[in-house]
Amino acid sequence: xxxxxxxxxxxxxxxxxxxxxxxxxxxxxxxxxxxxxxxxxxxxxxxxxxxxxxxxxxxxxxxxxxxxxxxxxxxxxxxxxxxxxxxxxxxxxxxxxxxxxxx
Numbered sequence: 001x002x003x004x005x006x007x008x009x010x011x012x013x014x015x016x017x018x019x020x021x022x023x024x025x026x027x028x029x030x031x032x033x034x035x036x037x038x039x040x041x042x043x044x045x046x047x048x049x050x051x052x053x054x055x056x057x058x059x060x061x062x063x064x065x066x067x068x069x070x071x072x073x074x075x076x077x078x079x080x081x082x083x084x085x086x087x088x089x090x091x092x093x094x095x096x097x098x099x100x101x102x103x
Contacts, residue, residue: 011087014095020085028081028094036080037073044069 017024048065052058083089 009088013084013087013089013091015087016085016091016094016098018086020082025078025082025085028085029077030081030093033077033080037070037077040073040076041066041069044072 020028045062045066048068049058049062051065052061080089084091084094
């Protein structure tokens, strides 16, 4: 059974790296990725705090919400970065950046 996503879908944009490693994907995070990660984490902290008011566990609930939000935000940013490198998401800026480094 082939679980490789590239076997079932063809990239619509230029491919920079068909199978980017973790370090390259994280290094490829752009400002919008960091903004999304921060926003998701911040919203999760607030939701955690508000959900802990009634039982009186605001602190632990806030920390748990923040950790879950940070993990979710990181995974969302990672997905977007990897998608740009593999050519599944618009990547004009990334293509220009990597062409400049290749020269």
